[in-house]
Amino acid sequence: MFETQEEIPEIKERLHRVGITNLRTIARINWKGKLYTFIPTFEITIDVPEEKKGIHMSRLVESITETMSEAVEEEVKEAHTSLEELGLAVIKRLEGKHPHKRAEVWIKTQLIMERKTPASKKISLETYDVEVGVIKEPGQIEKVLRVKVIGNTACPHAMANNQGKTHIQRAVATLEIRTDYNEEIALEDMIDVVESSFSSPTYTLLKTIDENAVVQNMYSNPKFVEDVAREIIFKAKQKFKGKIHVKVVSHESIHKHDVIAETWY
Amino acid sequence: MFETQEEIPEIKERLHRVGITNLRTIARINWKGKLYTFIPTFEITIDVPEEKKGIHMSRLVESITETMSEAVEEEVKEAHTSLEELGLAVIKRLEGKHPHKRAEVWIKTQLIMERKTPASKKISLETYDVEVGVIKEPGQIEKVLRVKVIGNTACPHAMANNQGKTHIQRAVATLEIRTDYNEEIALEDMIDVVESSFSSPTYTLLKTIDENAVVQNMYSNPKFVEDVAREIIFKAKQKFKGKIHVKVVSHESIHKHDVIAETWY
Amino acid sequence: MFETQEEIPEIKERLHRVGITNLRTIARINWKGKLYTFIPTFEITIDVPEEKKGIHMSRLVESITETMSEAVEEEVKEAHTSLEELGLAVIKRLEGKHPHKRAEVWIKTQLIMERKTPASKKISLETYDVEVGVIKEPGQIEKVLRVKVIGNTACPHAMANNQGKTHIQRAVATLEIRTDYNEEIALEDMIDVVESSFSSPTYTLLKTIDENAVVQNMYSNPKFVEDVAREIIFKAKQKFKGKIHVKVVSHESIHKHDVIAETWY
Amino acid sequence: MFETQEEIPEIKERLHRVGITNLRTIARINWKGKLYTFIPTFEITIDVPEEKKGIHMSRLVESITETMSEAVEEEVKEAHTSLEELGLAVIKRLEGKHPHKRAEVWIKTQLIMERKTPASKKISLETYDVEVGVIKEPGQIEKVLRVKVIGNTACPHAMANNQGKTHIQRAVATLEIRTDYNEEIALEDMIDVVESSFSSPTYTLLKTIDENAVVQNMYSNPKFVEDVAREIIFKAKQKFKGKIHVKVVSHESIHKHDVIAETWY
Structure with missing residues (x-):
């Protein structure tokens, strides 16, 4: 042979x-x-x-x-x-x-997390795309943690210029942290950081009173895609140790294209 | 050989x-x-x-x-x-x-159309995915015309329950017509039928006064994904001769999943 | 409300x-x-x-x-x-x-099946995309079962014209059956029908002696994408009761495009 | 406003x-x-x-x-x-x-190039995905050039162990160069470097004598995905000035997964 x-x-x-x-x-x-x-x-x-x-x-x-x-x-x-x-x-x-x-292993999968809906407090199971990489180089093992979360943005510029009316849309944010293998960071905590930075979190199950709460929430937290990116990196720097990368893409409801905000630290 | x-x-x-x-x-x-x-x-x-x-x-x-x-x-x-x-x-x-x-030829490409923005009347070039199939069977040649258009929906249910506030999102609609090869149907007319059936059309270029007009437009035309599908098939039946298929998918801003409305004639 | x-x-x-x-x-x-x-x-x-x-x-x-x-x-x-x-x-x-x-439920997921590699007889876990639809209409419940399997084709035409040398490539085949809800059809059996119809099945884990066996197998079973489609529908008609649809796409190694064979019964 | x-x-x-x-x-x-x-x-x-x-x-x-x-x-x-x-x-x-x-502009499109088929010398039009980025930072303008080319690999290990028989498959290689904006590098030359590094180039149009030539060519140039990556980076370093990144992915015909070789300079 x-x-x-x-x-x-x-x-x-x-x-x-x-x-x-x-x-x-x-x-x-x-x-x-x-x-x-x-x-x-x-x-x-x-x-x-x-x-x-x-x-x-x-x-x-x-x-x-x-x-x-x-x-x-x-x-x-x-x-x-x-x-x-x-x-x-x-x-x-x-x-x-x-x-x-040197060796690398990358694992891509989905996480399920239990959430409570904002008004009826029903349990809603939410799924998130996550990816984890382990990178071994001579004398050092690092890991890369990535979470991708779906939320939304309500435009503050349109809101200011239209007496409270504005355009709203689905947005998707990715948070990535590269750090020492032994640094303890839970993917669930990373997801929380991202999901709490949108105009509102999203839910699989929403009864009418929950839907109303999410709608009110979006109008109370108008955010540019820039605001979402800033809030994620600000919180992430406080909570997690490592190199941080944030990317937010908003699927604009008034355009055929998307808007993007990206930053790193 | x-x-x-x-x-x-x-x-x-x-x-x-x-x-x-x-x-x-x-x-x-x-x-x-x-x-x-x-x-x-x-x-x-x-x-x-x-x-x-x-x-x-x-x-x-x-x-x-x-x-x-x-x-x-x-x-x-x-x-x-x-x-x-x-x-x-x-x-x-x-x-x-x-x-x-029997023989079939299918061609998938993009069309560019000139639109005028609603307030500043600037020209905005818009792209659309289109697909055309020619199907030859013994004694008969048919064609299939497909257009895919990006628009939006503003939920009338949330609007009724939140004093005019509502959730808004990008939506994508597909109109397909299968008909005799010689039937004259312009893809541009099909795009017009679809694009005019959303809460508002979308534009590549929007100055602030245009953005305001689109926002006002969306709030004046709250529509379920069901309404969009109904309006497309209603107009298409009036304008075009053939088998008609309509599919609308709305990328909900309050959920991680999409909603869908589909019908045919 | x-x-x-x-x-x-x-x-x-x-x-x-x-x-x-x-x-x-x-x-x-x-x-x-x-x-x-x-x-x-x-x-x-x-x-x-x-x-x-x-x-x-x-x-x-x-x-x-x-x-x-x-x-x-x-x-x-x-x-x-x-x-x-x-x-x-x-x-x-x-x-x-x-x-x-009328109501429809569609579920898309992956199946894992245990296979034995052809020579070393090691266990290799294989994954398959499957989709199941249940369609309830007045007085009738039907189901649609779909499996998607990755295999390969070794071209018999090139083999005949090149003294046994030929081009080989990955191919992907889909088998769909629409039938009465109560018809007993296992997705695993559908996968077996498809996987056994390629020039050779593929495996996640292959030691050198297994790789040799797969190579020999491919050269012993040269098949057009047409042959794969014919074999799948032939076996499926014998084994399963219902409307059958077969589609095979071969990612040609000598072209940038794919070739396709599709048939139904 | x-x-x-x-x-x-x-x-x-x-x-x-x-x-x-x-x-x-x-x-x-x-x-x-x-x-x-x-x-x-x-x-x-x-x-x-x-x-x-x-x-x-x-x-x-x-x-x-x-x-x-x-x-x-x-x-x-x-x-x-x-x-x-x-x-x-x-x-x-x-x-x-x-x-x-700082400002960045990225443009993704397709290039068409004329090739001559290896035996009949017919003209075959080939398409390639390309992407160009222009990155302006204070005092400096750089560009990033990317080409993606479809070719194939014929495994030398299987060939050595099976008396000349081997597994063959489609492979896709990406070459990226980041360099000063004024550096003259033609995308066409980058495509040539990549396309000539596979076991054989691929063609849209192949008559039987051309197909035979491609088949013979693949068996005369058995290559691991590693060999393809090495040849691309070796040639690119000789021809182009800048940071070079090479990635080759082979859609193995004997596996359901892909193999990858990546390197940079």
């Missing part, structure tokens, strides 16, 4: 990220004592030195699937209480399988 | 639509005396009888590219004054190249 | 499908004795008669969320052993909440 | 990128003496200082539409011979309209 990957390539260039992407598989996590099963999308990469032609892709897949199946088998009673812990477990397993200097 | 396509397949099943999809190429059209170049996406299919293993895909590609290059070379002074004429020209060319009973 | 939805609309047109789309929430199913949690995307619609302005959207959401939370709370020991059963439970709950003549 | 944008915000945070995104409009360019019309997607942003609440979005839109309409009216006989020149013209116009320290 030939190991073509071990050959010396004709062109010698170091590659920083080589691996698997868009791999969907089952994962199970013990989140605050409860077991959650979900089907995240994985990306896993390592670097390739100048003198190697390629990597053994199947070992990367094995690192994921063995970590997952271990988790599934052991009912994850003690391990993997977060996505980054799952990511690090994959990297640890990879260390015994394939030499490398 | 083997012509595998002409062999008799082991399994004998008639196939209705076999061909090329997601092919992007250049097209040029003489639209009301002006030349427009654009890069549409093509799908072209024919049927395959039970006793043939496959089709000669390259002849389908040739039918498209020869029609296009002919158009490009002749500066399209006289021919191809519409997307369906372009589609039919491709089918005509295909008839001499590849036997078949 | 105003019930704007109950008003008589100015334009009177019956609407066939009005409701909620792109709603993501948590679901739990008892699949062959094992509990699975997942986050599907829902669409739920009802018809609106000519004389009603709109529907009460929140009752549709409640029908979903109550069904889900019931399922979650009861640990679904006895109910909801399939996606269609879940869909029908939502419709049944809706019947007590909102008058209508 | 209130100018809410000029107010002092409650929260003081500098925002780096605020503006318009996903705006589609018509553009016209004089490319080597020929006029091309196309419908690109624009993003245009400026920074917002701590003491300003927001920006005047309509001035950004005007900067785009006036530049475009000027171009359209003047038949662009002398100006705008490239996408970056168009981008800079938008920024120059913006300077007179809205104060700012």
Whole structure:
């Protein structure tokens, strides 16, 4: 059997990220004592030195699937209480399988959170896109945490010029934090920071009295996309330690295009 | 050289639509005396009888590219004054190249239309997704015309319950007409029908006085997604002859999900 | 409080499908004795008669969320052993909440299946996109089952003309069956029909000896996209009762565009 | 009339990128003496200082539409011979309209290039996704050029272990260069660098003898995704001056997931 990957390539260039992407598989996590099963999308990469032609892709897949199946088998009673812990477990397993200097694991999935609606106080289950990356470099492990939250903006400029009438629209904000692996940051807290920075949060279930409360809320908190971005980064800097990136996109109801506000720290 | 396509397949099943999809190429059209170049996406299919293993895909590609290059070379002074004429020209060319009973050509592109903003009367160029299909069956040629237009909805229920305040959001409506090839229907007229059925049309360029006019307009025309769908199909039935399909999706500003209204005639 | 939805609309047109789309929430199913949690995307619609302005959207959401939370709370020991059963439970709950003549529930999610790799016989977990619709019309309940499977095609024409060398590529096939609600059809069986019709199935985990087996398999089963479509519909007609629709798209490695074969019965 | 944008915000945070995104409009360019019309997607942003609440979005839109309409009216006989020149013209116009320290314009569109097929030497028109960004910071103007090219990979490892048989698949590579605005780099040359680095280029139109040539070509140039990335960055470093980023994604025909190789310099 030939190991073509071990050959010396004709062109010698170091590659920083080589691996698997868009791999969907089952994962199970013990989140605050409860077991959650979900089907995240994985990306896993390592670097390739100048003198190697390629990597053994199947070992990367094995690192994921063995970590997952271990988790599934052991009912994850003690391990993997977060996505980054799952990511690090994959990297640890990879260390015994394939030499490398740097490794990254990225896990994209959805979180479900319970919210109470503003007036009837009914429970409304809300879903959020989240992504966690674990990046191992020589002597250092960092993580990247991303949450994407749907809210809305009510334009303060139109409101000032139209006796309280204004245009309102759905907006989507992303908060990303890059920090030391050991920094404790809950995705749920990041979602709270973002969701509380819109003109109003949104809810899956709204009875008429709740809908009225959300409408009143939007008119009481007119915000530019700029205001939403400022509020998110301001709160995030107070709460979380690390490099922070904020992006808000508003799907304008009066235009066919979107408006955007982005900042970082 | 083997012509595998002409062999008799082991399994004998008639196939209705076999061909090329997601092919992007250049097209040029003489639209009301002006030349427009654009890069549409093509799908072209024919049927395959039970006793043939496959089709000669390259002849389908040739039918498209020869029609296009002919158009490009002749500066399209006289021919191809519409997307369906372009589609039919491709089918005509295909008839001499590849036997078949039925053939379809689908062309997806964008249209640009000039609008005047409501107050400052400035010109605002608006883009619309359109798709045209030409379907040739024995003894009959039909066409399918589709336009997709971005507008908005201002909720009448929330407005009634909140002293004139309401939630507003971007909405997207699709109007599709399937009719005889010779029926004269302009995509621009279809776009007008849809765009005039929202709470307000949207514009790329809006100065403050225009923005105010759009805001006032939305509050004067509160509409459920149901109202938008009803108005589109009502106007379309009056103006156009053929099978009509209407779909409106509203990206609710108070929810993370969308609402939908769909009907046909 | 105003019930704007109950008003008589100015334009009177019956609407066939009005409701909620792109709603993501948590679901739990008892699949062959094992509990699975997942986050599907829902669409739920009802018809609106000519004389009603709109529907009460929140009752549709409640029908979903109550069904889900019931399922979650009861640990679904006895109910909801399939996606269609879940869909029908939502419709049944809706019947007590909102008058209508026809109702549809659509659930989109992913299935995980265990496969054995062809040579090393290792377990490889494979994911598949599936969608199930339950359509209630007066006196009749139907369901639509859809599976989407990734495989490959090795071109027999290029193989015949190049002494066994050929172009190979990823292909994606969709099988849809519309049938009576009570017809017993497992999504897993539909996936098997599709996956066995490519030049070769694909696997998440492949050691070198498995990779060799897949390669040999592809060269032993050269297939046009037409052959894949024919084999799927042939097998599906034998195994399943209902209206069948097959679509295969091959992401050609020698072109920038795709080729397509579609048929129905 | 209130100018809410000029107010002092409650929260003081500098925002780096605020503006318009996903705006589609018509553009016209004089490319080597020929006029091309196309419908690109624009993003245009400026920074917002701590003491300003927001920006005047309509001035950004005007900067785009006036530049475009000027171009359209003047038949662009002398100006705008490239996408970056168009981008800079938008920024120059913006300077007179809205104060700012940094500004960015991003233009996404498709390029068409004429290729000759390898055996029959027929002309085949090929389309490529391109994106150009112009970034103005105090005392400096940079540009970012991106091209995305579809090709293929034939796996050398499977080829070595299967007597010349191997798995082949479509692959997509992106080359990005960030450099001084005045650096002369043609998008066409970047596309050539990428397209020549796959196992074989792909073509829209292939007659059987061309298809045979492409097949032979793929088997003569077996390449890992790693090899493609190395060849692109090696050639790009020789030809172009600036920061270079390469990403290659291969849609594996034997897996449901993709493999990726990424590097930068």
